[in-house]
Each structure stands twice: as structure tokens, then as C-alpha cells.
Amino acid sequence: MKALSQKRRHPLAAIALLLMGLLITGGLYAVATTVNEAKASTTSYSADDVEEGGKLFAANCATCHGMGASGTDAGPSLVGVGAAAVDFQVGTGRMPMQMNGPQAMKKPVQFNDEQTNQLSAYVASLGAGPAIPEEGLLDEGGDAAAGGELFRVNCAMCHNAAAAGGALTRGKFAPALADVSGKHIYEAMVTGPQNMPVFSDSNITPEDKRDIITFLKQIETTGSPGGADLGSLGPVAEGLFVWVAGLGVIIAFTIWLTSRTS
Amino acid sequence: MSAASTAEPAFVAKTKTGRFTDFVDQRVGGSGILREFGRKVFPDHWSFMFGEVALYSFVILLLSGTFLTFFFDPSMAETHYDGSYVPLKGVEMSVAYSSSLDISFDIRGGLFMRQVHHWAALLFVASIAVHMLRVFFTGAFRKPREMNWVVGSVLLILAMAAGFTGYSLPDDLLSGNGLRIIDGVIKSIPVVGTYISFFLFGGEFPGTAVIGRLYMLHILLVPALILLMIVLHLFMVVVHKHTQYPGPGRNDNNVVGYPLGPVYAAKAGGFFFIVFGVLALMAGFFTINPIWNYGPYDPSPVSAGTQPDWYIGFVDGALRLMPGTFGDWQVEQTWLGFVFSFNVLLPALVPAGILFTVMFMYPWIERWITKDDREHHVLDRPRNAPTRTAIGMAGFVWYCVMWAAAGSDLIATHFHVSLNDVTYWLRALFFIGPIIAFIVTKRVALALQRKDREIALHGRETGRIVRLPHGEFIEVHAPLDEYKRYKLVGFESPEVLPAVPNEHGVVTRKEKRRAFLSKWFFEDRVAPASPAELEAAHGHGHGHEAVEAPEAAKSLSH
Numbered sequence: 001m002k003a004l005s006q007k008r009r010h011p012l013a014a015i016a017l018l019l020m021g022l023l024i025t026g027g028l029y030a031v032a033t034t035v036n037e038a039k040a041s042t043t044s045y046s047a048d049d050v051e052e053g054g055k056l057f058a059a060n061c062a063t064c065h066g067m068g069a070s071g072t073d074a075g076p077s078l079v080g081v082g083a084a085a086v087d088f089q090v091g092t093g094r095m096p097m098q099m100n101g102p103q104a105m106k107k108p109v110q111f112n113d114e115q116t117n118q119l120s121a122y123v124a125s126l127g128a129g130p131a132i133p134e135e136g137l138l139d140e141g142g143d144a145a146a147g148g149e150l151f152r153v154n155c156a157m158c159h160n161a162a163a164a165g166g167a168l169t170r171g172k173f174a175p176a177l178a179d180v181s182g183k184h185i186y187e188a189m190v191t192g193p194q195n196m197p198v199f200s201d202s203n204i205t206p207e208d209k210r211d212i213i214t215f216l217k218q219i220e221t222t223g224s225p226g227g228a229d230l231g232s233l234g235p236v237a238e239g240l241f242v243w244v245a246g247l248g249v250i251i252a253f254t255i256w257l258t259s260r261t262s
Numbered sequence: 263m264s265a266a267s268t269a270e271p272a273f274v275a276k277t278k279t280g281r282f283t284d285f286v287d288q289r290v291g292g293s294g295i296l297r298e299f300g301r302k303v304f305p306d307h308w309s310f311m312f313g314e315v316a317l318y319s320f321v322i323l324l325l326s327g328t329f330l331t332f333f334f335d336p337s338m339a340e341t342h343y344d345g346s347y348v349p350l351k352g353v354e355m356s357v358a359y360s361s362s363l364d365i366s367f368d369i370r371g372g373l374f375m376r377q378v379h380h381w382a383a384l385l386f387v388a389s390i391a392v393h394m395l396r397v398f399f400t401g402a403f404r405k406p407r408e409m410n411w412v413v414g415s416v417l418l419i420l421a422m423a424a425g426f427t428g429y430s431l432p433d434d435l436l437s438g439n440g441l442r443i444i445d446g447v448i449k450s451i452p453v454v455g456t457y458i459s460f461f462l463f464g465g466e467f468p469g470t471a472v473i474g475r476l477y478m479l480h481i482l483l484v485p486a487l488i489l490l491m492i493v494l495h496l497f498m499v500v501v502h503k504h505t506q507y508p509g510p511g512r513n514d515n516n517v518v519g520y521p522l523g524p525v526y527a528a529k530a531g532g533f534f535f536i537v538f539g540v541l542a543l544m545a546g547f548f549t550i551n552p553i554w555n556y557g558p559y560d561p562s563p564v565s566a567g568t569q570p571d572w573y574i575g576f577v578d579g580a581l582r583l584m585p586g587t588f589g590d591w592q593v594e595q596t597w598l599g600f601v602f603s604f605n606v607l608l609p610a611l612v613p614a615g616i617l618f619t620v621m622f623m624y625p626w627i628e629r630w631i632t633k634d635d636r637e638h639h640v641l642d643r644p645r646n647a648p649t650r651t652a653i654g655m656a657g658f659v660w661y662c663v664m665w666a667a668a669g670s671d672l673i674a675t676h677f678h679v680s681l682n683d684v685t686y687w688l689r690a691l692f693f694i695g696p697i698i699a700f701i702v703t704k705r706v707a708l709a710l711q712r713k714d715r716e717i718a719l720h721g722r723e724t725g726r727i728v729r730l731p732h733g734e735f736i737e738v739h740a741p742l743d744e745y746k747r748y749k750l751v752g753f754e755s756p757e758v759l760p761a762v763p764n765e766h767g768v769v770t771r772k773e774k775r776r777a778f779l780s781k782w783f784f785e786d787r788v789a790p791a792s793p794a795e796l797e798a799a800h801g802h803g804h805g806h807e808a809v810e811a812p813e814a815a816k817s818l819s820h
Binding site: 164246255 | 306307308309310311312315347348349350351352353366367373377380381384385388389392435436529532533536537540541544545546547548549550551552554555556557560562563564565566567568569570571572575668669670671672675678679680681682683
């Protein structure tokens, strides 16, 4: 520190300071732009995408969501829901909706990846909203144990501790999460589809979301260490099994043991 | 044994083994015991074997449970998991949960033993339940077996207690949620509830004491009591001898069947290994209570699909069915500044209280109504006691409605119906289900009795249609053989016992009530075909007359 204070009146001090300032500013700017670029790589859409998406939207979605996605009595406005919401709803087949019901059901997808992307581009162009997550957040390289804790605290009350799904009121339900892609899990967390609450980045950070996805994928690939999992539904499935299969087999044996050979 | 008089020369066995056996036998008296018990006759019927299944399950529980105690640590001290299950690595948890995970993943055969233990526990209570249903519906609880029915009922409660205390031990999220519900029920008891809860948990829930306390109950007190009750139960079975289904040559003074040795000794011994084998296969191929899915207990999260094991399900179901409000009226009341949580207290304790009270009292209730003081060793076929069967079915349906309610969320998701609708329907069934069950069962039982009577009188339908010379078509009925007919006619059909005055010539109000119940019990009855009726029916020779039975002074109900 002493050396630094002695040299502060050095003729080159001003130049050094200037250089330092420039380097820091430039460096920060470079970092900021790469972050933006990283996001842009999945969220930047060409004008062509937006235009094609608009056509698809008018043909398939506008009946309920209105022209310009401004919403009607049959469906909400989609201005500001973001590309992630479209990618989730269309990418899992929930939209276009098969029928009105307590909630949109998963079904085979109706649009291919390109069309889904175009629809996302169109809706994203209407107003700022959650973007489709970057690959880096979906690589299942997070901390499964931390993800498990987050899952139990934030998700298990609806989705079940083993992600087997659960009932909500009036026919609504939280679906089982096996076979759901990491991207769709992430999108669901940031957009809150159907009856799901939104878990924003200030609530669960992107890294924590990555941990949750890691946990879910881990329990999915680990399988059931103790044998057939009976749907991971807990004691009801176990009780049903012991009464039907367990006692059933034993009754068959009792009948065999007491049957007369004569 | 008394034959060994001093006058006779002492028996000397020829072989070394024989001499050794004789030495032991003279001191232990084994041959006497074997002679007594080996000749014990047991009747043959598959439905008589559920008690055995329960006993064998209990033996398996003791064996597998002992293995688990070697490795389980019932401490609620905090630790960080360091075992081989990756999704929980480094997670903070109690030592109890950590050691349960170690049993599951790091101890050779541990997971298998845990699963054997848990499946055996479910089968233990299930076989007790089926055994009790068999005893109830066949009237085996009647004199002289009323006390044994009570011992059996105590065993059911003890089995539930053993199950619940065990369910809570791993200290996982699921069992902790279950314990929290029990805590809530205890706290809903007016005045003393909070004190009991604090006493049990050693302070505010969950505290740091409860797992250790439950462990002591689970491995020491409850099994000891179960063992004691089993000894009493079996002792009384030996004293009373086994009941038998009605049949030719069977009456209240004999037991028709095979001796314990060698037939039943072999069958029962083999059956133990069958039960063990079935449980081992279940444990090997089907997971039960995957505690690693649930994570460590933490009072904040509650997982969807949280249920107790099946035998506590009916209490959980009753809690789920109870509305919190009726219109504007809150079920939870505040009186004099104290909160009375009737929304928890009523569903948790009242249905269970009614079920168990009626269960314990039933032998005496029926005895009082029927004034039947005779010994019964021949069982009733359920149809031949229509009102009792109907009462049993009403209770069974009531239980099942509450039981189903414990899985209301899974019913909703798996049948794609609204959870609210499931609850509304089950609430309605809670009240009308038993009534419908009673009426339907009674009618079915009476109809079966009429069918029996018709078959006894006219033989069995052969499906052979014959045209008579004058053009009439008849179906040929084949007469039953004696043995089969006995089953259809050899039962008692008690009649209504009107009120009678006591020694002071007064018909008491209690007696009137009894007479009313007797009427309710026996008013609708189908009497067995009497020998005279049988004679009359067969007098026609061909057994092809109209199917209507002669009414002959029998109050055949509509």
C-alpha cells in the first residue's frame, strides 16, 4: 500500500488509471454481451419465424386466444407469457387444447419443433416474458441432493415426493414427472402452467432449478432399488397389493391345503 | 403315564437313541403332551387357516424384526447422510433415518429384511381382519368363545399399535406426517390433549424423544403383549376345541376332522413355509415403503399421496371426510377462550370408537337379544343368520367407505374424477352405505335360504327338459344325496322371542326393548325344510312339481 501511495503522483499514473478503467468497462461489457448472446441463441428469432408463427397462431390458436393473442372469453391473452410458456404448452401437446376441462391434458404434439419454435417466436415478439432456458441449465449436472430438498419443500405437496403426481381440487391434478424433459420441467417452473404456481428466478434460482431437474432425472434413472415400485403411490398401493395379491395367493394355498384328495 | 406302575419291569429301549429319548421323555413328559395334543382334532376348511396366517406372519415379524434391531439406531440426533444413495448424499437428517437408509443400501440383505418385515406387518393385520370376519360371519364368537373373541379383538388393536409404532420409526417424511396427524388428534382432545401430546413427544412436536420412545414400545411392550394374547388365544382354542361347519355327523358335542399329528402338524408346518415364501417373494420383487423417496422428516413439507398403512387408513379417511363447516357454523368452536377442535376430534375418535365398541360388545349384544345360553360348536352358514350377516356387512361397508376415503386423492387421479366429488359421494355413503348394505345383505341371505330350501325339497335343476305324453314340458330335478341335503336343512332358525315378564310379573322396559330387537332380528326368517316337508315333497316321487315350497305354517317372508 505504501508503494502504491508513493507512486500515485507518477506521470504515468493517469494513463494507467485510464487504461484500467477502460479494461474493466470493456471486460464487463464483453461479459454482459456474451450473456446476452447466450440467451439470444435460443431466444433470438428471425423475422421470418415471427411471421410464420403469426400465421400458425391465427390458424390454430386465435379462436380462443384472439387475434394478436389479445385474449377472448374462451382463452387468456398471451401477451407477455413468453416463449417458454408456448414451448411448454405446445411442446407437450397440451395446446391446442383437445377439449375444455379442469385442465389441459398432455397428448401427442400437434406441431413439429420448427413450428413450435415459430409459434414461440411470434408470442415472444408480442411482449417480454420468460425465454426458453439455456442448455447449460438442463444438463443434469447439478446437485441432486440439494435438488431433492428443494423438490420436497416446493413441489412434493402436489407432485408427490417420488414425483408420481397427485390430486388437486375439482378434477385438477399435478402430473407425474417421469419422462418429462428437463426443458419442459424448467419451463413449467418459470411459467406456471395450468394450476402450477410460478417459481421465478428470485424464488428458485436457475442453478436451483437445475438441481431440481438433476434430482428428478436421477431418481428416474436410478429406478426402484427395492423391486417393482407399484406406481410409487405409497401405502394405498401397498395395501391394495397385500390384500389382493398377498392374501389372494395365500387363500389359494389354504384351499389347496384343505382340499380332499379323495 | 399312570401305567408305569412299580410292579412292571422297567422299560429299556434297545438302541442308544431310544434310551436317550426315553430318559428325556421320563423327565419332560413329551409323549404325554404329544398324546394329548397330537390327537387334537381339527376340522378341515380353508377359512379356518387365517388365524394361522396371522400367527406365522407374527413369527416372521419377530425374526425379521430382530435382524433390523441389529442395525437400527432410534436416535433423533442430527447427522449428514454419507451412505451410497446418491440423491440424499450430504442431506441433513436424523440418525434414525440415516440408519434406516443404511439398512436399505449398505447392509447386506438389509433392504430385503426391511421389506419382509413391512410386508409381513401388512399381512399380519390383514389376516387378523379376515380371520375376524370369518369368526363373525360364522357365529364362532358365541358361547363358549366370547372371551376369546375379546382377546382376538385386543390382538387386532395391538397389531395396529405395533404397525403404527413401526411405521413411524424410520423418521422419513411420510411417517413424520403420519405422526403429526396423530399429534393433531391427541391435541384435539379437550383439556388434556396438549398435556398428553407434550408428555408423549417430550415437549413440542416433533421434539427429540419420540422415535426412541416409539422404538421401545415397538420392540418391547407391544410385541410382549401380543405374545401374551396369542398364548391366551391359543390356550382357549385348545380348551374350547375348534368349531366346525355343519355337516352330517357333526354336532355341538363332537369335532369331525383330522388329528393334529401327523396330518395337521405336517400341513401347518408346511403352511408356515408357504407364508414365509409368499412374503419373501413379495419382499424380493415388490418394494414397500421406499423411504429414500420420501426424504428426511421436516415439519414443513407434506408430500401428495401421504397416507398411513392400510389398517390406520379408515381413521385417516374419516378425517378427510369431515367437513370443517356446516354452512356458516364452524365445527371448531371456541368456548370460554378455549378452542375445541371437534373437526378433528369427532372423525378421529367417534367412528373408530363405535366400531371397536360394537366389535367388543357384539357377542353379548346378540346373546342378550336371543337369550341363547347354549354352547355352539357348529358354525352358522352366513345366510342362515341373515340379520347378523347384514349387521356385519353394514359395519364392513362403513369401514370400507372410510378406508376408501383415505385414498380419495388416488381415486380422483386414477379414475379422472373430481376429488371434491369423490369426497361428496363418500360422505353420502358414510351414512347411507351401511343402510343399503344391511338391506341388500339381508335380502340376499334370505333369498339364498329360500333357494336352499327349494333345492332341499325339489332337488337340483338338471337342465334336462322332458316332454310328457300329454304335451307338458317339465324340467327334471335330480334329488340331492343325503350328505348334500343335510347341509341345506341342518341348521337352526331361531324365532322371535316375545317379551316375557320377570319374576315379579312385570315386563320391564329393557325386556320390551329386547323383544323389539328380537323381532328385528328374527322376524324375517326362512325355516329349514322339516322332515315332514321333505317327506311330502319326495312323496310325489318325481320331484317335478311346482317350485313353490309348501307354506306350511312357516312365516316365509315376502
